[in-house]
Amino acid sequence: MLSMRIDTAKSKGTIHKDVYGHFSEHLGRCIYEGYWVGSDSGIPNTRGIRNDVVAALKAIKVPALRWPGGCFADEYHWQDGIGPYEERPSMINVHWGGVEENNHFGTHEFFELCDLVGADPYVCGNVGSGTVQEMRQWVEYMTFDGRSPMADLRRRNGRELPWKLTYFGVGNENWGCGGNMEPEYYADLYRRYATYVRNFSANRIYRIACGPNVDNYHWTEVLMKKSARYLDGLSLHYYTVPGPSWTEKGSATSFTETEWITTLKKAMYMEELIVKHSAIMDRYDAEKRVGLIVDEWGTWYDVEPGTNPGFLYQQNTIRDALVAAMHLDTFNRHCDRVRMANLAQTVNVLQALILTERGKMIKTPTYHVFDLYQVHQNGRQVDVEFDDLRYTLGSTSVPQVSASASIDGSGRLNLTLSALNPHDAVDIELDLRGFSAKSVKGRIVTANEMSSRNTFEEPETVGVVPFNGASVKETSVRVTLPPMSVVALTFE
Numbered sequence: 062m063l064s065m066r067i068d069t070a071k072s073k074g075t076i077h078k079d080v081y082g083h084f085s086e087h088l089g090r091c092i093y094e095g096y097w098v099g100s101d102s103g104i105p106n107t108r109g110i111r112n113d114v115v116a117a118l119k120a121i122k123v124p125a126l127r128w129p130g131g132c133f134a135d136e137y138h139w140q141d142g143i144g145p146y147e148e149r150p151s152m153i154n155v156h157w158g159g160v161e162e163n164n165h166f167g168t169h170e171f172f173e174l175c176d177l178v179g180a181d182p183y184v185c186g187n188v189g190s191g192t193v194q195e196m197r198q199w200v201e202y203m204t205f206d207g208r209s210p211m212a213d214l215r216r217r218n219g220r221e222l223p224w225k226l227t228y229f230g231v232g233n234e235n236w237g238c239g240g241n242m243e244p245e246y247y248a249d250l251y252r253r254y255a256t257y258v259r260n261f262s263a264n265r266i267y268r269i270a271c272g273p274n275v276d277n278y279h280w281t282e283v284l285m286k287k288s289a290r291y292l293d294g295l296s297l298h299y300y301t302v303p304g305p306s307w308t309e310k311g312s313a314t315s316f317t318e319t320e321w322i323t324t325l326k327k328a329m330y331m332e333e334l335i336v337k338h339s340a341i342m343d344r345y346d347a348e349k350r351v352g353l354i355v356d357e358w359g360t361w362y363d364v365e366p367g368t369n370p371g372f373l374y375q376q377n378t379i380r381d382a383l384v385a386a387m388h389l390d391t392f393n394r395h396c397d398r399v400r401m402a403n404l405a406q407t408v409n410v411l412q413a414l415i416l417t418e419r420g421k422m423i424k425t426p427t428y429h430v431f432d433l434y435q436v437h438q439n440g441r442q443v444d445v446e447f448d449d450l451r452y453t454l455g456s457t458s459v460p461q462v463s464a465s466a467s468i469d470g471s472g473r474l475n476l477t478l479s480a481l482n483p484h485d486a487v488d489i490e491l492d493l494r495g496f497s498a499k500s501v502k503g504r505i506v507t508a509n510e511m512s513s514r515n516t517f518e519e520p521e522t523v524g525v526v527p528f529n530g531a532s533v534k535e536t537s538v539r540v541t542l543p544p545m546s547v548v549a550l551t552f553e
């Protein structure tokens with residue numbers, strides 16, 4: 062029996078809804094086919110954007126969407142993606158398969174997508190190969206409501222009113238594909254570029270600097286020291302790669318239990334990264350004004366056999382569902398510093414929520430976890446403590462359980478729990494401090510096998526079903542988590 066305590070008097074504050082954000086790049090079949098089919102397609106669409114994908118994303122309340130990259134962002138010239146389609150120049154997508162990018166999905170289409178989904182836009186600008194002027198003009202094009210060359214150009218392209226631009230990233234991975242820069246050099250460039258990311262009209266932009274790659278603590282130190290007062294958020298990228306190297310990442314669907322537990326162990330590393338980067342940020346920003354923006358995270362496996370290696374298409378199993386739950390619990394726990402997070406990459410790429418095949422669409426196990434966890438958006442995080450019972454295989458050990466909790470606007474207590482062991486159920490005795498529960502309702506995502514997944518032939522193998530394994534008797538709550546499961550409980 063595992064003892065767990067939830068203390069509603071202990072809280073780190075509000076879980077920002079954008080912690081449940083996503084990332085979509087011009088990569089493989091994410092934008093084209095995944096979202097964009099064009100208005101003359103036989104696939105039902107709204108002004109070129111497929112309706113089934115929009116409806117699925119709306120249903121889980123996707124709060125924020127990052128675009129156009131990724132590495133693509135520092136190659137992207139926004140003026141190529143506006144105006145009549147037939148006049149938009151093509152480019153080569155050098156990072157992702159060397160395929161032709163026809164620029165049919167550009168600024169107007171991205172804002173249309175955000176409007177349809179109800180997501181706040183997060184646009185990432187080009188520092189690596191773009192100019193200050195180009196970035197400045199893009200912001201003016203998107204947000205200025207008066208007469209100006211860029212605002213008038215926007216009007217000529219069919220959009221009278223400016224859009225609300227919530228987040229702007231000043232470059233992506235500028236330590237790597239975004240220019241191979243040293244942190245000192247980028248910190249100076251950031252200050253220069255960010256100066257011209259102006260708050261036009263009533264729009265107020267949350268400016269995000271390129272942050273560290275994984276455990277590059279020196280990068281965080283330099284950025285905070287040189288630029289903290291010019292930025293609102295600092296990004297962090299970390300992918301869960303089970304294999305020993307980037308050339309042997311492991312299969313998404315065919316794996317051993319050793320790979321299973323290794324994947325979960327590597328997913329847990331996000332906790333250490335947030336703690337350590339945040340400790341550095343605390344030295345320059347004790348009030349935690351600057352947000353840590355985990356704008357790329359998720360599993361990264363070898364591509365599905367037979368698919369273009371540059372398209373990063375991978376399947377998604379119950380293992381990915383657990384990785385997602387563990388990350389989201391971690392972000393919830395650190396809601397005082399983690400202001401936004403963006404899973405890579407929504408449709409058909411990496412740890413996708415959705416897979417498409419022409420007119421067909423399926424929801425992955427990861428999608429269903431985001432469905433369960435939407436209850437935490439804007440909730441007041443509350444403290445969860447539990448015994449350190451372990452699931453061990455060989456020399457690798459992880460906790461039996463991952464958990465986080467929050468109280469929503471109606472005063473309900475929402476608790477998310479995952480059992481990481483693929484064989485054993487976990488019995489939990491729950492002590493609710495400061496909350497008197499009269500009833501509990503539950504939903505669960507689980508599976509029979511470690512590799513269980515949804516396919517176009519069998520799209521409902523892993524889904525959300527009601528959960529009856531929790532009971533409230535006076536002050537005592539008992540829960541039995543099935544092996545490899547993610548559960549959301551709501552107490553009233």
Ligand code: AHR
Binds near residue numbers: 086130133233
């Ligand atoms: O998500 C795929 C790639 O991973 C992104 O383009 C880049 O930012 C990161 O290295």
